[in-house]
Amino acid sequence: MIRASFALIRRDLGLSLTRGGGPLLSVGFYLTLMAMIPLSLGPDQAVLSRIAAGLTWLCLALSSLLSLERLFERDYEDAVFDTLRLGPLPLELIALLKCLSQWLGTGVILSLMTPVVMIILGAPMSLALMGLVSAFLGSLSFALIGGIGASLALGSRKGGVLMALLVLPFYVPPVIFGAGLMQAVQTGASPLQALAFLSAYALFALALGPVAMGAALRSALS
């Protein structure tokens, strides 16, 4: 079972790097969005450094949406699920591993970009480091909640828009907690509370995600 899990993660990571719509697309989208912010708001350093943290979270959420459509769709179209379902892993675990490899391939890279982007926008160093930690937790929640949306929209043609509508409301809590965390750091308050909420939401997604995805996939695949 462990061997099968690693085989699946290796395969999905390899696929996300080689086929289109992988991390490059999301990272490119993320960087372009961030580059447009100073262009649209003007180069005033004081304004930018104040709103950098909040905007980073918004862009992170939107970039995480991009690669969702491909999470299950390709394997569904190529009938790869026929093989996956006859292996030793239950459908819930397959879905979880796919989400985690998606996170490793895209979310983690986006998180690593986050402090860089924040510094470019003029945020102080301490804030950027906190941004890295919170972006890790946030992108994990985005990947898992997004996986639920992706599995629900599976099989409907052009499910991308439907998926965005399903998923975005559930992206709100991490955005609130993440931006709140940034604000706490900026105003010198304790960041612990926001950090705890952010972790709690990631754990909530980790617990609910596999069960929900398993049920949705089972109905989409029958």
Add this chain to the structure above:
Amino acid sequence: MGVSLRVEGLSLKKGYNLLIHNLNFTLKSGEAISLYGENGVGKTTLLRTLAGFLTPFAGAISAYENDVHIEPEIWQGRRIHFLGHHDALSPSRTVAQELKFHADYLGGAVAGIEMLNLTPLLDLETRYLSAGQKRRLSCAKLLMAKRSLWLLDEPMAPLDVDHRALLSGLMQAHLAAGGMIIAAVHDPLPFATRILKLERPTAKEREAASV
């Protein structure tokens, strides 16, 4: 004794349409069934139901090993191979990568490369393969992980004459080793099998099931 599969009173629906009504058969170790029937009669649906992908409308499918019932999860996860007419391959991965993945995922060792003449194809991405080459690649997983029941959906269709003979040799070896095969076919297999011809349910049966 070995393994056996028992299908009792199986009825299958696709949407509201009754496809198969009250199907009963028992398959024992070393036996093969050729599944005949016109297009759209439900051969693929039956195979997918036996693989556990679809839930039957009525009836039961149960597997036994030495008369002890095998849990459906174990049966589906460790004892069945399913070869659909859609080869389950990712177009952007190479043949070698797919072989390695199937071996690791299904719990076996990479095998059958020589036997299925896959050596010259190893570095090609699977989207460049012809239908017959894809089928040969899919057949490799039959050899890599040892499983009791092979569910084959028109396994011979894209293969050339030599490879048809090769695959039927593999199937006979599997039966001789105590395996079971259910294959949907249009041309008879070149060895003795039991024959199951699927018929469309009568209007009366269809009406009874639509309530």
